Amino acid sequence: MSDHLAGAYDLVIFDLDGVVLLIDRPIPGAVEAVERLRADGTPIAYATNNASRRAAEVAALLDGVGVSAAPAEVLTSAGAAAALIAERLPAGSPVLVVGAEALRAEVRDAGLTPVESAGDAPVAVVQGYGPEVGWTILAEAALAVRAGATWYATNTDRTLPSPRGPLPGNGSLIAVLRTALDRDPDVVVGKPQPALFTTAAARNGAGRPLAIGDRLDTDIQGAVGAGMDSLLVLTGVSGPADLLAAPAERRPTFVAADLSGLFRPADRARVPFSGTEVGGWRVTRSGGTAVLDGSGDPIDALRLLCDSTWSGVPLSALSGVSGAATALLRSWNL
Structure with missing residues (x-):
């Protein structure tokens, strides 16, 4: 057993935006951290609330910037949402998709029928982040939900970290419908719900996983809900003042300036x-x-x-x- 923090765990689950990546470029130290874990024989998973890419696309993006990844190591809220809806609806059911092509593809591959109009009588609406989401599809979603469709959200992250600062995330787009409908989504699939974390652990047969995130309200709260230890890195959304004010359900096990904290003694990071x-x-x-x-x-x-x-x-x-x-x-x- 190694004397550094990561050495005590049999799986490391990375969030992506704000931890490993800023949009499409690696955060300094991320490449080195992942490769050192692989050299140590520590299994890795990537769990992201961003529903704009499929697992294979995420793995390709990571590989393209030097962060090694395989599609099987990636879990996305888009895939998790489509799988959940498919469990609850008959095959072929019409689902109105608000989001990127990746979310439509996940819905299609789950045996459901993606549609774009309330006139297609969708029985569900699934909403995930997509940079092209606009008024037209949001209007169709509002009409469909008012007509009785179940409203699923892949996640409710208000912002996405970027090199230029926080940008509107899926939670901001959900706020448009929340305002129009005067209600919340029926089901939120991604973090802080624990499903992405527990699925990653189950896939790897891990008994002692460590979750790493940059957001207290999604990554860390999700890890707490899943009963996992967690590491907050200060390279993304949540900062020191947020951590100082964190309620019990959003308090990490460890804190570090960046991913290099994985390779320091655990006692130097425990909080x-x-x-x-x-x-x-x-x-x-x-x-x-x-x-x-x-x-x-x-x-x-x-x-x-x-x-x-x-x-x-x-x-x-x-x-x-x-x-x-x-x-x-x-x-x-x-």
């Missing part, structure tokens, strides 16, 4: 750090306040402060004494 000093940082608590002093690795300061905020200290009651502490809190918008 929270239950103590008053670590890595050159000190926290002094008095009543409902917490004061950070010293200097060092920002991740150690974050782990230390999580012990305070997760036990009741509000973010507004955090302050710094040293110049390094003050600057760090300011960089976290605290």
